[in-house]
Amino acid sequence: MTTTEVIEQALRAAVRAPSVHNTQPWRFVVTQPLVELHLDRDRVLPVVDPTGREARISCGAALFNLRLACQAAGFAAVVDPLPDPARPDLLAVLRVSASRPATPEQTTLAHAITRRATNRRPFNDRPVPPAHLRALVRAAEVERCHLVVLDTPKGLGTFATLLRRADHVQEQDPIFQRELRDWTDGGADGVPRAAGGPRPEVGSLLALRQYPPESTVERPYERDPLVAVLVTHGDTPRDHLRAGLAMQRVLLTATVVGLSASFLSQPVEVPHTRTALRTLLDLSGQPQTALRVGYGHPAALTPRRPVDAVTTLGTEVPS
Ligand SMILES: Cc1cc2nc3c(=O)[nH]c(=O)nc-3n(C[C@H](O)[C@H](O)[C@H](O)COP(=O)(O)O)c2cc1C
Structure with a gap:
């Protein structure tokens, strides 16, 4: 070549x-x-x-x-x-x-x-083996970031509360909603409607961003979701670039071992929940993104x- x-x-x-x-x-x-x-x-x-x-x-x-x-x-x-x-x-x-x-x-x-694609649909309840989890954590470390797996009910509960709070802020913001709609179903860019997942049924632990925002179909999601937060040392452009390298290594590693993933960015996007995430989860750095990981039917590109x-x-x- x-x-x-x-x-x-x-x-x-x-x-x-x-x-x-x-x-x-x-x-x-x-x-x-x-x-x-x-x-x-x-x-x-x-x-x-x-x-x-x-x-x-x-x-x-x-x-x-x-x-x-x-x-x-x-x-x-x-x-x-x-x-x-x-x-x-x-x-x-x-x-x-x-x-x-x-x-x-x-x-x-x-x-x-x-083969990697964001999978916003419900995952099944098959647990992720510890060896696969270790591979994801190591993938982030190779790029000098930390992947913090929320493996206690308290940590997961705290994250879910902040996720719901941030999701509510964004759902109630007409300007945010207009931007989201502008980037739904664009053609060569934006999120196609077909890539959106169903709305989690009432009482679900995790609030997922809806593409399209007006989606009303409801389904149960996994009962015991696996969530991990990607953390960098600082919050400079260099840290963001590094977070992107680490995120992609984690996502590809997940794909290799047959795992699906989607994003839960809301609490990192809303400034006050981002601060609370850092404090309440006792993160030793800056949260950059959060991922839901599990087994599901492969999503389309x-x-x-x-x-x-x-x-x-x-x-x-x-x-
Ligand atoms: C930094 C970042 C944040 C994202 N946040 C979300 C999110 O909160 N919810 C979501 O459903 N997808 C989120 N995504 C996924 C993108 O929408 C997705 O990557 C894009 O539509 C392309 O689709 P693909 O990942 O299937 O190739 C995020 C992606 C990136 C890189």
């Missing part, structure tokens, strides 16, 4: 990353052997994500796929994060270089890129904008 072919393949992998409301807030500039990853400011959600934190996490996930696809193809891929303080939206530069063999883990994870629409060649600056 040539460097050109590897980069093309890696960009196709990058755009399969998850992103908040499927906004796909990334742009790439390719000047071989370098690939620049830029934050697309026009796609940062002003209501749910005013600081761009979740957009940078999404870009971190795309960076993970980009790097992994190069490595799996037998190329070295070295990442320089936030290389230019004068250009804060240049999130990373990836240098693709002389070949070296992929490790078995890189090969296995790379195969999971096109959602659309993406084509690579050409998000890539510029040579020295052109992305508009």
Whole structure:
């Protein structure tokens, strides 16, 4: 494979990353052997994500796929994060270089890129084996983040209370609801209606975000859900990028062992519940996202904008 072919393949992998409301807030500039990853400011959600934190996490996930696809193809891929303080939206530069063999883990994870999808439907009650949980925790650690598994009724109960509180704040906010509706069923971006899950029946522990917001179908969800919170040391753009790398490694690791996952971002998005989450769960860092993990029917892949629409060649600056 040539460097050109590897980069093309890696960009196709990058755009399969998850992103908040499927906004796909990334742009790439390719000047071989370098690939620049830029934050697309026009796609940062002003209501749910005013600081761009979740957009940078999404870009971190795309960076993970980009790097992994190069490595799996037998190329070295070295990442320089936030290389230019004068250009804060240049999130990373990836240098693709002389070949070296992929490790078995890189090969296995790379195969999971096109199988991973957010699964918002109920999971069954089969417990997740401790060895799989340890693999998810280790995946976050490899990227220098922590995955805090809420494995006590008290921790899970506290999280669920804050989740309901934050979900209520967002549900009652017409501006939040309008933004959510604007990003539901968009075509090549936004969350397709078909990817939404049923509304958890009254009395369910977890409040799940509804795509579309007016969905009324109710179903029981898992009785004893498995929830984990991804935590970074700080809360800088570098931490957000790192959170994205860790989140994607966790999600792909879950896919490899047959687990599904969906997101429970509401308490991390609403400022006062984010603070409460940190204090009440005694987290030694900043919560960046929360995941529900379990066994379910595989979810379908959602659309993406084509690579050409998000890539510029040579020295052109992305508009
Ligand atoms: C930082 C971040 C936060 C997200 N938060 C939520 C959420 O709270 N609820 C939800 O259902 N999906 C959430 N998602 C999932 C996205 O909607 C999903 O990744 C996107 O629609 C693309 O679909 P896919 O993951 O199936 O490829 C989040 C994704 C990211 C990256």
